[in-house]
Amino acid sequence: MEYNTQKNKLHLPEYGRIIQQLVERCKQLSSREERSEMAMAIIDFMGQRNPQLRDEENYKHKLWDHLFILADYDLDVDSPYPFPTREQLAEPPKRMEYPKLQGDFKFYGKSILQLIEKAIELEQGDEKEALIEVIANNMKKSYNVYNKEHVTDDVIFRHLKELSENRLDLTGIETLEKSKIYYTTNNNNRNNNNRNQANNRNQSNNKRRHNNNNNNHKNRK
Template sequence: MEYNTDRTQLHMPEYGRIIQQLVERCKELPTKEERNEMCHAIVDFMGQRNPQLRDEENYKHKLWDHLFILADYDLDVDSPYPFPTKEELAEKPKRMEYPKLQGDFKFYGKSILQLIELAIQQEDGEEKGALIEVIANNMKKSYNIYNKEHVTDDVIFRHLKELSEDRLDLTGIDSLEKSKIYHSGNNRNKNQKNQNQNTKNRQRNHQNKNRRK
């Protein structure tokens, strides 16, 4: 009986023992023409065994890379793509730089910073004032969600001044409570709550009628 421990190590277990054996057989073929022909057949077979790879970009290139890995980086064939090296595959990806918010304002999110920069670049006028009001309202909502407490407009205005490095004029906003945007958002929430309550009341009345019957 042959045990897996006595066989050649699987370099990519997801492809299974059969494809590993085909690759090993290909390496033993005497001529390069025969190896080339068999390699193309193996790559097609690998694609059939893993159809999900076809949804990925450059999936053919990826299959040829996998073929070379299965051959333990030792395969003398004419590949349509340059084969990777062990060093390239062993190299760790570069660490991603995450956006950082100033001070303790991370709960506002990156989109707020982008909106602030957009507002700074706009010329003074109604459109810029409306955008500043939208930013302030969204900051207030984010603050209330993150901190689980009510925040005054003065705090939001102070944070907005700090995040914009005092480059935005907030004198045009008297109070967020009086703004159309703030009230339209609240009205939508109230209407949704009323609709949900009405639905529950109708269901309760219907259940009571059924019990009486």
């Protein structure tokens, strides 16, 4: 009996030994045309065995790279993509540059900066003012969540002016109603208060009716 430890090393274990053996068989074919034809068939088989790869970008290119790795970087076939080298795959990935936010305003997030740039590009009008209100609303929510404290509109306006490098100033837009900032939350609170008051009134009325009914019943007795 032959154990796995006695067999050739699997270069990519996720593909299994069957595909590894097919690749070894492909390398042994004498004709480049035959090798290329078999390599295409192996690529199709690899795609069927790993359908999740099809959801990735350039998955065909990735399969050809995997085929070359399975062949231990020694496969003479016609490929639609250039084969990688050992050195390229051994090279560590480049360090990712994290976005840098201005000053101490990291809690606003990168999306706020992108929205600010979009608002700056827009011409003066209703669309620009509506976007500015959305930006200020989200800034206020982010500030309250991060700092766990209430913030006034003036602070948000000052931060917005600084983040936009003085290119966006809420105080300079006459038609913008500052009361709209955080308007949804205020409305929700107001609606909840009204609903609670109505429930309290209903409970009081029901209790009063119950007491009156009891009194009438006693009087009849």
